Amino acid sequence: MFVAEYEGGQWINPRIEPYAPIEISPALSAIHYGQSLFEGMKAHKHPDGSAYMFRPLDNLHRLNLSAERLCMPTLPKEIFIEGLQTLINLDKEWIPTHAGSALYVRPFMFATDDCIGVRPSDNYKFMVICCPANPFYSKALRVVAEEHYVRAVEGGVGFAKAAGNYGASMLPTKLAHDRGYDQIIWLDGREQKYLEESGTMNLFFVAGGKLYTPKLDGTILDGYTRASIIQLAKDKNIEVVEGRISIDELIRWAQSGTLTEGFGTGTAATVAHFSSFSYKGTEYQLLPIDQCEVSTMLAKDLNDIKSFKAEDKHGWMWKI
Numbered sequence: 001m002f003v004a005e006y007e008g009g010q011w012i013n014p015r016i017e018p019y020a021p022i023e024i025s026p027a028l029s030a031i032h033y034g035q036s037l038f039e040g041m042k043a044h045k046h047p048d049g050s051a052y053m054f055r056p057l058d059n060l061h062r063l064n065l066s067a068e069r070l071c072m073p074t075l076p077k078e079i080f081i082e083g084l085q086t087l088i089n090l091d092k093e094w095i096p097t098h099a100g101s102a103l104y105v106r107p108f109m110f111a112t113d114d115c116i117g118v119r120p121s122d123n124y125k126f127m128v129i130c131c132p133a134n135p136f137y138s139k140a141l142r143v144v145a146e147e148h149y150v151r152a153v154e155g156g157v158g159f160a161k162a163a164g165n166y167g168a169s170m171l172p173t174k175l176a177h178d179r180g181y182d183q184i185i186w187l188d189g190r191e192q193k194y195l196e197e198s199g200t201m202n203l204f205f206v207a208g209g210k211l212y213t214p215k216l217d218g219t220i221l222d223g224y225t226r227a228s229i230i231q232l233a234k235d236k237n238i239e240v241v242e243g244r245i246s247i248d249e250l251i252r253w254a255q256s257g258t259l260t261e262g263f264g265t266g267t268a269a270t271v272a273h274f275s276s277f278s279y280k281g282t283e284y285q286l287l288p289i290d291q292c293e294v295s296t297m298l299a300k301d302l303n304d305i306k307s308f309k310a311e312d313k314h315g316w317m318w319k320i
């Protein structure tokens with residue numbers, strides 16, 4: 001694992017250590033007051049044996065946006081890049097090569113002051129750990145629009161990869177699982193009317209041949225799989241609409257037969273097809289995976305770039 005500390009106003013002591021438990025104080029500020037954030041990225045192995053990462057500087061950008069929102073120090077590019085390079089080169093042989101697999105890379109930062117008291121910590125730790133990962137979902141998902149709980153509101157921390165966002169999502173997600181659904185579609189926190197995102201994925205729907213996705217408004221994560229899918233769709237001359245999509249509109253599209261495909265995008269899942277979505281007890285069917293032409297094509301385009309089968313026209317793959 002890669003480790004660095006923030007002390008006295010600067011990042012110090014970047015180093016590799018064997019993966020092992022770390023000692024923390026019971027008064028560790030991150031545990032009590034939630035100054036804790038993370039990122040998720042993947043490393044892929046080129047047929048020539050070298051390792052590549054997908055859009056890592058975008059992850060650094062997002063990590064630093066999260067850090068600023070949580071009143072934590074930002075991380076200099078050199079420490080992030082040096083950490084990734086050293087760690088991934090060391091762990092290169094752990095990168096699995098079967099279809100859809102990768103080495104999952106988890107950078108994270110947390111407050112380390114040994115202090116009971118609500119105030120920004122003076123000390124922090126940044127670490128990176130890795131593990132081999134298989135494809136995330138093996139089947140199309142039944143998703144349900146959440147009617148009671150909300151994930152984020154304007155002015156909140158929805159755009160940040162704050163650890164607390166994930167803690168807060170667990171109860172609603174468990175309740176949805178208990179009702180037989182695979183994942184939640186979050187609606188906006190103000191009116192519970194507009195689509196936001198789903199689990200650890202951004203949302204996409206295909207209606208009337210256009211690709212619709214909720215716009216970035218500070219309440220959802222600016223996902224890099226989302227950005228890549230939007231670009232790949234534009235490359236294929238598919239019209240992309242980033243906007244406010246209400247659940248009522250989605251239902252109207254489903255009822256009129258305009259709505260064909262729905263899917264989520266994220267580092268873990270890449271593209272996860274939805275078999276249906278539900279709202280207020282009614283389930284609306286989407287096309288089965290084998291008929292999902294748009295999402296299957298875009299998923300293939302993205303996976304072909306990540307597995308070095310297609311030219312990386314946009315410069316997303318970054319050689320370690």
Ligand SMILES: Cc1ncc(COP(=O)(O)O)c(C=O)c1O
Nearest residue numbers: 200201202221223224225266267
């Ligand atoms: C809440 C949330 N939304 C969306 C995403 C997708 O983002 P990305 O494509 O950068 O992995 C993630 C995963 O990181 C997430 O945790």
